[in-house]
Amino acid sequence: MIRIRALTKHYGDNAVLRGVDLDAAAGEFLVVLGESGAGKSTLLRCMNRLTVADSGELRMGDLDAVCCPDPAALRRQVAMIFQHHHVVPRLTALKNVLTGRLGSVSTLASILHLFRRSDIALAHECLARVGLEQKAHARTDSLSGGQMQRVGIARALAQRPQVILADEPVASLDPNSARRVLQYLRDASRDLGITVVCNLHQVDYAREFADRIVGLAHGRVVFNGAPDTLGDADIARIYQSAPQAAAEPARSPHAVPFMTALAEGS
Numbered sequence: 001m002i003r004i005r006a007l008t009k010h011y012g013d014n015a016v017l018r019g020v021d022l023d024a025a026a027g028e029f030l031v032v033l034g035e036s037g038a039g040k041s042t043l044l045r046c047m048n049r050l051t052v053a054d055s056g057e058l059r060m061g062d063l064d065a066v067c068c069p070d071p072a073a074l075r076r077q078v079a080m081i082f083q084h085h086h087v088v089p090r091l092t093a094l095k096n097v098l099t100g101r102l103g104s105v106s107t108l109a110s111i112l113h114l115f116r117r118s119d120i121a122l123a124h125e126c127l128a129r130v131g132l133e134q135k136a137h138a139r140t141d142s143l144s145g146g147q148m149q150r151v152g153i154a155r156a157l158a159q160r161p162q163v164i165l166a167d168e169p170v171a172s173l174d175p176n177s178a179r180r181v182l183q184y185l186r187d188a189s190r191d192l193g194i195t196v197v198c199n200l201h202q203v204d205y206a207r208e209f210a211d212r213i214v215g216l217a218h219g220r221v222v223f224n225g226a227p228d229t230l231g232d233a234d235i236a237r238i239y240q241s242a243p244q245a246a247a248e249p250a251r252s253p254h255a256v257p258f259m260t261a262l263a264e265g266s
């Protein structure tokens with residue numbers, strides 16, 4: 001579903017992504033860990049062209065996100081969830097979720113917010129998926145932070161995406177709300193076959209929810225493996241502060257077989 005090779009991105013002299021290689025299969029839940037400034041958000045933003053990578057290969061399904069002729073097509077296929085949910089407070093939860101369909105309706109319908117019955121049914125279904133069906137007609141600003149983030153997930157699901165990118169979606173939530181949000185994202189990957197790439201700061205949540213953990217340090221992948229293979233040395237490498245150490249190739253014994261297996265098509 002996602003194939004990234006030798007991806008680079010600079011901001012001026014700042015080399016933020018320095019040759020990222022990464023693959024994700026349909027329905028996989030990937031958690032990206034890394035200290036602040038490691039390049040996690042930049043990597044996600046390259047995946048839906050909010051940021052344009054400098055060089056390398058980045059394929060999202062059958063679309064090329066580096067030389068993409070149609071960014072709108074890419075964004076229909078790739079939904080994004082942010083730390084600060086970005087819902088419209090004065091709209092109901094249902095209307096917020098329906099905005100996830102705007103990319104799929106005509107310009108006039110989108111201006112007038114005219115939605116098909118099937119879209120409304122889909123929006124209800126997406127709210128039910130995140131346990132908020134009974135809040136469909138509540139104004140979003142009457143909901144808790146965790147509920148607003150779940151509205152954001154329902155809106156992403158209403159897009160019927162192949163990929164959901166979640167940039168620190170639980171950073172401002174209490175542990176119970178955070179776990180619920182991550183559970184719903186994992187359900188989306190398991191039940192709907194959506195590939196989820198989720199940036200997190202919490203190693204414990206990554207271990208609990210991820211199918212695979214990717215450790216990013218100074219713009220390079222330094223760990224790529226199953227959660228139960230993430231050891232103390234890997235965590236130290238992910239959260240190191242010396243950029244030159246990150247320039248070494250990934251030393252995790254789990255990283256290479258996984259990438260090799262993918263390269264071999266297994």
Ligand SMILES: Nc1ncnc2c1ncn2[C@@H]1O[C@H](COP(=O)(O)OP(=O)(O)OP(=O)(O)O)[C@@H](O)[C@H]1O
Nearest residue numbers: 011014016034035036037038039040041042043199
């Ligand atoms: N639009 C931008 N213009 C210039 N520099 C940027 C821009 N966006 C990010 N950067 C720089 O790129 C580097 C990586 O930032 P990024 O946000 O990708 O890191 P991150 O790992 O997501 O950090 P955090 O966990 O704090 O969100 C940082 O040095 C940051 O200052």
